[in-house]
Amino acid sequence: MFGSNFTLFRIFGFQVRANVTWLFLAILVTWSLASGFFPAFFPDLPPGTYWALGVAGMIGLFFSLLFHEFSHALVARAHGLPMGGITLFLFGGVAEMEMEPPNPKTEFWMAIAGPIASVVLGAVFYAVAAGMLTAGVPEHIAAVPNYLGLINLLLAAFNMLPGFPLDGGRVLRAALWWWRDNLRWATKVASRIGQGIGIALMALGALNAVGGNVVGGMWWVLIGLFLQGAASAGYQRLLQQEDLKGETVSRFMSRDPVTASGDITVRSFVDDYLYEYGHDLVPIVRDGRLVGCATIKDVKQVPREDWGTRRIAEVVDRCSDANTIRPDTPADAALQRMQEGQRGRLMVVEDGNRLAGVLTLKDLLRRLSLKSQLEPSG
Ligand SMILES: [Zn+2]
Incomplete structure (x- = not known):
């Protein structure tokens, strides 16, 4: 963070x-x-x-x-x-x-x-x-x-203090959750209070700073700012997880992704795939099986004068848990992995290393945004 x-x-x-x-x-x-x-x-x-x-x-x-x-x-x-x-x-x-x-x-x-x-x-x-x-x-x-x-x-x-995500806010959320059996509503109330406390701390800190206690006042402004941000982020994250509950990766992946053969040169990979489609990750496939994934980072490691002679298969990332995911993985877990690992794209891989599709963070987030527009939670 x-x-x-x-x-x-x-x-x-x-x-x-x-x-x-x-x-x-x-x-x-x-x-x-x-x-x-x-x-x-x-x-x-x-x-x-x-x-x-x-x-x-x-x-x-x-x-x-x-x-x-x-x-x-x-x-x-x-x-x-x-x-x-x-x-x-x-x-x-x-x-x-x-x-x-x-x-x-x-x-x-x-x-x-x-x-x-x-x-x-x-x-x-x-x-x-x-x-x-x-x-x-x-x-x-x-x-x-x-x-x-x-x-x-x-x-x-x-x-x-009873504002989420402070301990008191979690205690309050637990009580509200237990009372009405509605986690979403309980989180909303506790987060709103958390945001309110954050804003109050900022105001008090600013008053303090103006009154002469500059270091102490600014300190409270920073804590208020942090709390306010954490309260609203915590609520957003819960909404996203709730919206994806029960869904799996296969529901959100694109099934017919652009793939490249490992035999092409780095130069033609750059011209015909990176520039053409604007994707930052392209699966490299041989006979329907995944060989690796080529990214901008891989290309940058090859000196420009070698682009015409090196084959893309020689420079790609091997498939690993870091860049692949299984189609039956819960979608909320996939979202968390992508956000924490700062990956915009994952290759979806079935048994026998068969490429089933590509999952993008953009698609996941777009789905979430559509859902929140049609089913606002207030
Ligand atoms: Zn604590």
């Missing part, structure tokens, strides 16, 4: 990744603790101490966010939902679900697990701080767990 992710480690079978933008959050938190928070409460400490306290606070925040996301991921897995892993990014963390919860009860427990975990961890940090003070540890050191106690409670409170 925000560019490069780095894998940090694996734990309980989950991959923990950090997005490059998390680095920005880590620096911002360390800096604001070292130059604002700790000097305000404990003046006259050496500068190195402030930075050490700032780094300790940042590491504590890192583990607090992980703890929160792990609670979501573990509850999800206990309910049999496949989980993709955990990623930390600019605005905190996210436990990546590979599919939406199948019923309101699962959604409720998955969503509420995070805030409960944060409240418990917050209480633990407060207890540690109190224990340190009783044991005679200097006040400025006990201030770190004290700060983390507060942060965890704030994390729980913010996440319980």
Whole structure:
């Protein structure tokens, strides 16, 4: 979503990744603790101490966010939902679900697990701080767990705002879903509230920025913007998945796609296929069987002076799970694969490597758009 992710480690079978933008959050938190928070409460400490306290606070925040996301991921897995892993990014963390919860009860427990975990961890940090003070540890050191106690409670409170896709919004959606047994309607209501909260955060942030708190204000504007976008995207995705439910790839593929023989030269492939049809992927077929698929990327790897002599079959991508799909694959899964893998075209392949057709993202989306115009969901 925000560019490069780095894998940090694996734990309980989950991959923990950090997005490059998390680095920005880590620096911002360390800096604001070292130059604002700790000097305000404990003046006259050496500068190195402030930075050490700032780094300790940042590491504590890192583990607090992980703890929160792990609670979501573990509850999800206990309910049999496949989980993709955990990623930390600019605005905190996210436990990546590979599919939406199948019923309101699962959604409720998955969503509420995070805030409960944060409240418990917050209480633990407060207890540690109190224990340190009783044991005679200097006040400025006990201030770190004290700060983390507060942060965890704030994390729980913010996440319980009742707008989708925040945890509170998921709890609300689960309740509405359970009440009326209508996921679509429940998602619509919870997403609208999520969008409203996003807009309110932006307005509050802008007021704050104008009032002099520029960095803090802009931060809230960004969070509001992100929440507003995520709420509306989450709803759109659900509508698309619902519309494709029960359909398979064979329903949407074009059955008589343009194919090329592997024996033609790269030059004639460019002139007679790429330029002629404007497709960015053309299946290469021999005796009705798929040999590979030729893309612009393959052509670009061949030096231009060799275009007249090299055969296209020598330079094409082999068929693999990345560029093929089976005709009986559910259409919503195909849509997700194409959107996540950023592929506009997949070759539809039957047993024995026979080419059954080509599925394009454009066709899928056009079908969805027709359906939403004829059957508006409000
Ligand atoms: Zn959460």
